[in-house]
Amino acid sequence: MKVIFFSTQSYDKTFFELHNKDYGFTLEFLDVPLNEKTAALATGAEAVCVFVNDKVNAAVLEKLATQDVRLVALRCAGFNQVDLAAAARLHMPVVRVPAYSPHAVAEHAVAMLMTLNRKIHKAYNRIREQNFSLAGLLGFDLYGKTVAVIGTGNIGQVFCKIMLGFGCRVLAFDVVEQEAMKQAGVTYAPLHDILPQADILSLHCPLNEHTRYLINHDTLDRMKKGAMLINTSRGGLIDTRSVIRALKSEQLGALAIDVYEQEESLFFRDLSDHIITDDVLMRLMSFPNVLVTAHQGFFTQEALTQIAQVTLGNLKAFVEKTPLLNEVKQV
Structure with a gap:
């Protein structure tokens, strides 16, 4: 064959x-x-x-x-x-x-969360330039924070377990509730209930007609001010322009994405010698509280x-x- x-x-x-x-x-x-x-x-x-x-x-x-x-x-x-x-x-x-390997994507989501929170990427670049100042690198303890997970399939379940291991309070929303997750300590609730409570929101659901632009102007407004959003699932789950507005107003505190709606013309290739014409992505990457990786969660x-x-x-x-x-x- x-x-x-x-x-x-x-x-x-x-x-x-x-x-x-x-x-x-x-x-x-x-x-x-x-x-x-x-x-x-x-x-x-x-x-x-x-x-x-x-x-x-x-x-x-x-x-x-x-x-x-x-x-x-x-x-x-x-x-x-x-x-x-x-x-x-x-x-x-x-x-x-x-x-x-659902562990691969879930662990990458955690790596992005930790990097963005503790400013590891910024600290790495500073040290290479002999700048040992800690100014601007302040993070927060994950212990005791509320983490909301949208989608508790294989990857979402692994992510929930890791967050429980950090001592976080884990809330979840899914059309199918997993009994094993409930027994582990995850609390399921409607989406409109978990958004205002979450310090960190992580997306682990498929992209379909029901979930496209799940994160939009309205849902961002319902989130706790200053919360962190992580997406390692599909780019189309997020309305990027709405996210940019939320970052500018500081309604959204930080963003980590491994996927992007228009990634097909960008990701998986070396464009270091090219001019990127995607103005939306370039605006997104200009924020100091945004971390982007190029769909490497599975890698x-x-x-x-x-x-x-x-x-x-x-x-x-x-x-x-x-x-x-x-x-x-x-x-």
């Missing part, structure tokens, strides 16, 4: 080639993203393997179908970039990696190993016509 990989980075090739020794698929790696213009590059493949910022809309799927592509394999958990209705109409299964050895193994297992199940346990279907 031949598989074309889109949006490939060097580490994708390293991990997939290593674990493909047990499967024997023919893998071809392309660094370009999948979209209507590049779909033709999948000619001759039975499957395509795509990542978070690839375009898998109806037009792309129809082009893939005319080229006899029979499977879309996501090497990620999110599937908001796929037109599932079109895939079903074309009888093209879509499979994903539903859970790859651990354990996560990349699991992504490769699960994706290759999905391909094997398709070839052998066994149940596709990780298939995504339209609800």
Whole structure:
């Protein structure tokens, strides 16, 4: 079976080639993203393997179908970039990696929280310039603070446990409440109840029609003044312009994001010699209380190993016509 990989980075090739020794698929790696213009590059493949910022809309799927592509394999958990209705109409299964080391993303969220709170990034740069002053580096104890978590799936649950370990009071909002989290000490409550109480708000929910711009002008106004917001989930959960207004008014005290709504033209590439034309992102990055990383929350050895193994297992199940346990279907 031949598989074309889109949006490939060097580490994708390293991990997939290593674990493909047990499967024997023919893998071809392309660094370009999948979209209507590049779909033709999948000619001759039975499957395509795509990542978070690839375009898998109806037009792309129809082009893939005319080229006899029979499977879309996501090497990620999110599937908001796929037109599932079109895939079903074309009888093209879509499979994903539903859970790859939830510890990786949860721990990155905590790392961003700690870095932003204790100004580690600023202290590092100061020391390198022989500036040993502590002025402007004041943080706060996490112990005893109220942390609100939106979304208690695999990643959200790990984040909750870490925060409980710090001695935080943890509140959560989710359409499905986890009994294990309640027993661990997490208190579930409606969103409008937890926002005014939270010193720290962390997002761990999927992006869909119900959660797009979950953080907007109204929800920001309901938050405790000076609270910290963390997003390691999907950029579209946040209305960035509203966040900028909240930062300017100091309603929002600090922001840490590993994802950005318009990241597809920026993240996963070296643009150090280019002029960034995204004025919204550049304005956001001008704030001293904002920390941005480029979608690296998943980037651990354990996560990349699991992504490769699960994706290759999905391909094997398709070839052998066994149940596709990780298939995504339209609800």
